[in-house]
Structure formats: structure tokens, C-alpha cells
Amino acid sequence: xxxxxxxxxxxxxxxxxxxxxxxxxxxxxxxxxxxxxxxxxxxxxxxxxxxxxxxxxxxxxxxxxxxxxxxxxxxxxxxxxxxxxxxxxxxxxxxxxxxxxxxxxxxxxxxxxxxxxxxxxxxxxxxxxxxxxxxxxxxxxxxxx
Amino acid sequence: xxxxxxxxxxxxxxxxxxxxxxxxxxxxxxxxxxxxxxxxxxxxxxxxxxxxxxxxxxxxxxxxxxxxxxxxxxxxxxxxxxxxxxxxxxxxxxxxxxxxxxxxxxxxxxxxxxxxxxxxxxxxxxxxxxxxxxxxxxxxxxxxx
Numbered sequence: 651x652x653x654x655x656x657x658x659x660x661x662x663x664x665x666x667x668x669x670x671x672x673x674x675x676x677x678x679x680x681x682x683x684x685x686x687x688x689x690x691x692x693x694x695x696x697x698x699x700x701x702x703x704x705x706x707x708x709x710x711x712x713x714x715x716x717x718x719x720x721x722x723x724x725x726x727x728x729x730x731x732x733x734x735x736x737x738x739x740x741x742x743x744x745x746x747x748x749x750x751x752x753x754x755x756x757x758x759x760x761x762x763x764x765x766x767x768x769x770x771x772x773x774x775x776x777x778x779x780x781x782x783x784x785x786x787x788x789x790x791x792x793x794x795x
Numbered sequence: 796x797x798x799x800x801x802x803x804x805x806x807x808x809x810x811x812x813x814x815x816x817x818x819x820x821x822x823x824x825x826x827x828x829x830x831x832x833x834x835x836x837x838x839x840x841x842x843x844x845x846x847x848x849x850x851x852x853x854x855x856x857x858x859x860x861x862x863x864x865x866x867x868x869x870x871x872x873x874x875x876x877x878x879x880x881x882x883x884x885x886x887x888x889x890x891x892x893x894x895x896x897x898x899x900x901x902x903x904x905x906x907x908x909x910x911x912x913x914x915x916x917x918x919x920x921x922x923x924x925x926x927x928x929x930x931x932x933x934x935x936x937x938x939x940x
Contacts, residue, residue, distance in 0.1 A: 698893060698919055698921060703893070752921040753920055755864060
């Protein structure tokens with residue numbers, strides 16, 4: 651095989667791997683974690699020190715209300731397109747869930763279960779997160795402002 | 796016993812140019828690192844409400860004693876005596892890294908002028924009482940044409 655053909659073949663393989671990772675990974679995570687939003691970036695310090703600004707967390711969907719418990723870190727969507735919030739469950743009152751950021755002094759407004767997008771994926775009771783990888787989303791959201 | 800002695804390879808012109816550029820880059824990075832302002836940063840969490848204890852010092856970025864929900868601010872002046880602009884950015888390390896916020900980062904100081912950076916620490920609800928959060932702050936100053 652000539653050098654040029656080998657170079658083109660190598661390039662093709664590398665591009666296929668990168669393309670597979672970029673397009674395939676989110677699809678795989680959507681399937682594996684049972685949610686259309688498998689990843690989320692932390693955009694504030696409200697969950698400090700467990701989660702820091704710029705961290706990327708994995709979200710697990712397909713949960714039932716009965717499976718949620720106080721202490722779980724959940725992702726919920728605001729009613730007026732306020733975006734997503736990632737806070738800890740402080741109390742559960744019937745079908746209403748009250749969350750609070752670890753670093754915050756006040757609880758959030760109660761939310762309904764159908765606003766819950768999912769629960770932060772945990773390993774040994776700690777949320778699985780990749781530090782700094784969510785910074786791109788944080789930069790983009792700051793850029794919009 | 797026979798020894799194979801290979802003749803010394805002479806460096807080509809392109810090798811010499813690459814080496815010279817690498818050496819210059821290394822020396823520049825070395826100078827910038829040496830010239831950086833380095834500060835020890837620390838803050839202690841105290842019990843109670845609204846308590847702020849100040850430790851006046853110009854040797855460190857000491858935010859003193861803070862109770863949850865309180866904050867402290869420290870300012871650092873940067874003088875540019877060069878006939879070139881300075882590109883300034885701060886890097887924070889240690890457990891205090893995520894607590895220290897800057898009013899600005901990644902900015903230019905015009906030739907023969909000065910500027911100030913404001914470092915602030917807000918003590919969140921999840922801070923551990925009696926713990927000392929510390930680390931280092933490096934202020935890098937890169938001369939720019």
C-alpha cells in the first residue's frame with residue numbers, strides 16, 4: 651500500500667472514531683440512562699462542594715416518584731422555560747418535591763414530579779461527574795447573557 | 796569485541812531553527828512563571844451568623860474568619876512599568892479555588908499604568924465549620940506588543 655493510501659486510510663479510521671464518539675456517545679447514553687438529557691453542565695455553585703461550576707454530570711431517567719428519596723440529587727425543569735436546576739431533594743410532600751442547593755440557605759419552590767427530568771447518576775453515593783468538561787456550556791450560557 | 800561507532804549526525808538548519816524556537820518558548824514561559832505574583836489564600840469558617848474576622852496582612856490573600864452567609868473582599872494592585880501592555884490572568888489552586896471569585900480575569904493593562912483585581916469569598920451554607928480552606932493564587936503577567 652502506498653504512503654498516501656495508508657495516510658488516507660488512517661485519517662478515515664481516526665475520523666470514524668471521533669465521529670462515533672461525538673455522535674454515538676450521546677445516543678448511547680440516552681439509551682443506557684433512559685433519558686433524552688443524559689448529561690448536564692453545572693452552571694452555578696449552588697451544589698458546592700459536591701458539584702462545582704463547570705462540572706459535567708450524568709442524568710439517569712426512567713424513575714418513579716416512589717423511587718425518589720430525600721438526599722437524592724435530581725434535575726428538574728422550571729415551568730416557564732427557566733432551564734434546568736440540579737439540586738438535592740430536601741422534602742417530599744405527597745406528589746410535591748422540595749429541593750435545595752447544598753450551598754443555598756433557602757429551599758426552592760415546590761415542584762411536581764412531572765417536572766423531574768432525572769436523578770444524578772451516583773457511584774458509592776457520590777454523583778458521577780467530570781470536572782471542567784461542562785465549562786463549554788457554562789461559557790456559552792454566559793456568552794448569551 | 797567489536798564496537799559499532801556511528802558518525803555524529805549534524806543538525807540540519809530546520810532542526811536548529813526548531814530548537815531555537817523551543818528554547819525561546821521555554822525561556823519565555825520560565826520568565827512569565829518567575830515573574831508571576833504568588834499569594835497564599837486562606838479563609839476559616841466560624842460558627843454563628845454574620846461573623847467576619849479580618850486578619851490584616853499584605854503577605855497573603857487572607858480572607859480571615861467568615862461565618863456562613865458572609866463574604867470578604869481583598870484587592871490586589873498590579874503595576875505595569877513596562878513600555879508594553881501586560882496580559883494578566885489569575886489561576887487558583889487548592890480547596891479555596893472554588894470559593895474565590897474574581898471581578899475580572901484575562902485582561903490587558905496598558906503600558907505604564909496600573910489596575911486592581913478584586914478577590915471575593917462568599918461562605919456558602921455547605922461550608923464546614925472550623926475548616927480552613929486554603930490554596931494559592933498565581934497572577935501571571937505576559938508582556939504583549
